[in-house]
């Protein structure tokens with residue numbers, strides 16, 4: 001057995017504290033914007049924070065929330081999302097989402113995209129999202 005690997009397993013148990021489910025994004029076109037959605041499940045006792053998302057698909061990636069003030073509906077950038085311990089948080093249309101701006105290429109129905117999610121506790125998590133039309 002690889003000794004380094006054995007040491008790493010002792011230091012970092014492979015038990016997943018954060019699980020990402022149902023990652024999907026809206027089809028869109030080059031130079032336009034689109035949104036990425038997923039469910040974050042925090043299995044640990046302690047809260048974790050999503051503070052950055054990286055992608056090669058877009059020139060800019062931001063964490064957004066949707067807000068309404070009186071008659072006004074809009075969305076704006078937030079710096080992070082906190083997921084309390086033993087709970088889940090859903091990014092979905094009309095709520096929090098990951099905004100992909102200035103797409104580098106078309107995203108067609110069925111296309112797959114790779115993303116790196118950065119959490120304060122869980123570190124980097126790689127996910128794959130599939131493009132599909134919202135229901």
Ligand SMILES: [Cu+2]
Nearest residue numbers: 064075097099
């Ligand atoms: Cu947005």
